[in-house]
Amino acid sequence: MSAALDVQGLTTRFETRGGIVTAVNDVSFSVEPGRIMGLVGESGSGKSVTGFSVLGLIDEPGRVTDGKVMVEGTDLRNLSPERLRSMRGRKVSMVFQDPMMTLNPVLRIGDQMAMAVRVHEPMSKTKALERAREALATVGIPSPEERLAAYPHQLSGGMRQRVAIATALLHKPAVIIADEPTTALDVSIQGQILAEVRRLADETDTAIVWITHDLAVVSSLADDICVMYAGKIVERGTAEEVIGQPRHPYTRGLLDSVPGQHAPGTHLPQIPGSTPQLSQLPSGCPFRNRCSRATQVCKTVPPLARFGDHTALCHHPLETT
Numbered sequence: 001m002s003a004a005l006d007v008q009g010l011t012t013r014f015e016t017r018g019g020i021v022t023a024v025n026d027v028s029f030s031v032e033p034g035r036i037m038g039l040v041g042e043s044g045s046g047k048s049v050t051g052f053s054v055l056g057l058i059d060e061p062g063r064v065t066d067g068k069v070m071v072e073g074t075d076l077r078n079l080s081p082e083r084l085r086s087m088r089g090r091k092v093s094m095v096f097q098d099p100m101m102t103l104n105p106v107l108r109i110g111d112q113m114a115m116a117v118r119v120h121e122p123m124s125k126t127k128a129l130e131r132a133r134e135a136l137a138t139v140g141i142p143s144p145e146e147r148l149a150a151y152p153h154q155l156s157g158g159m160r161q162r163v164a165i166a167t168a169l170l171h172k173p174a175v176i177i178a179d180e181p182t183t184a185l186d187v188s189i190q191g192q193i194l195a196e197v198r199r200l201a202d203e204t205d206t207a208i209v210w211i212t213h214d215l216a217v218v219s220s221l222a223d224d225i226c227v228m229y230a231g232k233i234v235e236r237g238t239a240e241e242v243i244g245q246p247r248h249p250y251t252r253g254l255l256d257s258v259p260g261q262h263a264p265g266t267h268l269p270q271i272p273g274s275t276p277q278l279s280q281l282p283s284g285c286p287f288r289n290r291c292s293r294a295t296q297v298c299k300t301v302p303p304l305a306r307f308g309d310h311t312a313l314c315h316h317p318l319e320t321t
């Protein structure tokens with residue numbers, strides 16, 4: 001099957017006071033229709049910048065300096081600003097942590113969704129409202145008809161996020177990039193939304209990139225996982241492989257620090273140290289200063305260790321767990 005989204009060698013740099021930093025460093029991944037790819041890592045690892053780079057939404061002082069972003073065979077990086085705008089929202093949409101990044105507080109849900117439909121497809125308002133109602137129903141919103149007449153502030157946080165997801169779905173995009181959309185919601189609402197998103201990917205064939213720092217979320221939702229550290233994808237594989245048999249010591253550390261898997265009262269292990277400043281990365285493996293398996297060789301660039309399609313960028317990948 002050909003990929004809905006195929007990202008190759010994506011590199012994004014920021015000019016900062018401390019010099020040029022590479023926030024996304026030669027990142028490649030692809031997502032097939034109907035699959036969910038979890039992009040995981042600690043804060044500052046480059047997940048959001050990857051999402052924004054895919055959509056061509058990086059502003060000064062940042063710049064995408066390299067790479068291809070193919071959506072259904074079209075390289076978004078080669079498009080004029082106009083054509084890129086037309087692809088955005090139509091072929092590839094983004095859902096943010098804060099739904100109010102998408103929603104306009106002073107417009108009724110129906111009016112703003114109908115506007116979003118008609119930006120890309122000329123049609124009557126009645127038809128556009130019908131499309132909006134269908135999209136609300138798709139994400140499991142009860143009484144969608146009534147919600148069309150509501151203003152965003154009249155909805156709960158979970159409902160607002162569902163409306164934002166429904167808005168992203170209006171044009172049946174090939175790809176949705178979702179950046180921590182459930183992080184601010186309570187756990188039961190988060191669970192419901194994740195179940196709807198899973199169903200949505202299965203039923204609509206939309207390819208979804210789900211950005212999160214929470215491995216527990218991706219382990220229940222994603223088909224495939226890419227683990228990011230200091231701007232690089234350091235491990236990738238199916239969710240089953242990465243969660244069941246992590247190969248990179250960083251992924252092992254992330255998994256060990258997921259709450260709920262240790263005996264009550266025991267201390268939750270944490271990865272020692274903190275995410276390094278991108279302007280002060282050590283030579284070789286960027287994780288080596290925090291890694292219990294590090295040796296002298298880790299001062300050199302790590303090779304890609306392969307376990308079938310499951311890969312880890314590491315000199316000393318875990319053989320068994």
Ligand SMILES: Nc1ncnc2c1ncn2[C@@H]1O[C@H](COP(=O)(O)OP(=O)(O)OP(=O)(O)O)[C@@H](O)[C@H]1O
Nearest residue numbers: 014016021023042043044045046047048049050278
């Ligand atoms: N506007 C900016 N100016 C300078 N550097 C930036 C800017 N935005 C991002 N960066 C750099 O890119 C790095 C990665 O940021 P990014 O937001 O992608 O991390 P993240 O993994 O999504 O973390 P979080 O979960 O906290 O959003 C930052 O640590 C920072 O060094």
